[in-house]
Amino acid sequence: MKTTVSFSHIALIAFLVGVVFSPDQSSASYLTGSSSDQKPYLLAQVDPDEAYDPFTDYSEFDEESDEEADINFFRNGRFFxxxxxxxxxxFTGNFADAYGSGPTFGIFLSYFFDLRLALSLGFQTGDHGVGFTVNNGSKTYTGNVSLTAINFDLKYYLNTQNVTRGLADLNPYLLAGLGQFYRTYTISGLDGFSRDSTMGFDVGAGLEIPLMRKKAYLGIQAAYHYVNFSDENKSFIDGTEKLDKNLAGDFYDFLVILGMNF
Structure with missing residues (x-):
């Protein structure tokens, strides 16, 4: 029995083979997502500069210099x-004629913002002999005057890294700030005590020498205190007797400080 294959059968078979093995242009473009001149497959590309990991890339420092400064502070700095x-x-001015120099004692607490800047809170007190004349020397008053100061100062430590090795460990500083000053008179021949207070300004400088592997320090400080008490440049005492010299001036101090670092 013979099988007859018509021309229509051959044309149908050729058409099916062309569809299977030769997809049209729109199908290729859809698979590749691009024009016909590209290869019919996808490539995955990753740019390492655009990759971000919120856990490994987090840093609380905006710049490397900030991080380096903080590490240096925690390693070599002091908190307080x-x-x-x-x-x-x-004393200066007419105070130097009426008040005698004397010892003073105090306590100081400093808080460090960084290696260079610190806020200092100080309490200082001392007693001094006092003597002044009235009515052209016809009468002399003597006694004691107590001066107490509470100081709020900013201390700026100078950079010594570029000096010689022996001086690099020293910590020189400048200070400036405000003070509240209290004065109490105890005068023989006058009843009671005379108390007054005033605000003033502080300026000074100092030097700290590390001790005990930088756990302690020995400091030297000089400060000048500008004050203006209420009776400065007044000519009378007790309202009736005229002073031969008006009480006016400022005072200064030289201190040795023994401290601990924390």
Whole structure:
């Protein structure tokens, strides 16, 4: 039995083979997502500069210099210091004629913002002999005057990294700030006590020498205190007797400070 294959059968078979093995242009473009001149497959590309990991890339520092400064502070810096001070206090102007120089003692607490800047809170007190004349020397008053100061100062430590090795460990600083000053008179021949207070300004400088592997320090400080008490440049005492010299001036002190670093 013979099988007859017509021309229509051959044309149908050729058409099916062309469809299977030769997909049209729109299908290729859909698979590749691009024009016909591209290869019919996808490529995955990753740019390492655009990759971001919120866990490994997090940093609280905006710049590397900030991070380096903080590491240096935690390794070599101090958080706060406390020191006991003792020294001498002197006076200027007419105060130098009426008040005698004398010892002064105090305590200082400093909080460090970084390696260079610190806020200092100080308490300082001392007693001094006092003597002044009235009515052209016809009468002399003597006694004691007590001066107490509470100081709020900013201390700026100078950079010593570029000096010689022996001086690099020293910590020189400048200070400036405000003070509240209290004065109490005890005068023979006058009843009771005379108390007054005033605000003033502080300026000074100092030097700290590390001790005990930088756990303690020995400091030297000089400060000038500008004050203006209420009776300065007044000519009378007790309202009736005229002073031969008006009480006016400022005072300064030289201190030795022994402190601990924390």
């Amino acid at each position: 210091t406390i020191g006991l001070a003792g020294g001498t206090r002197g």
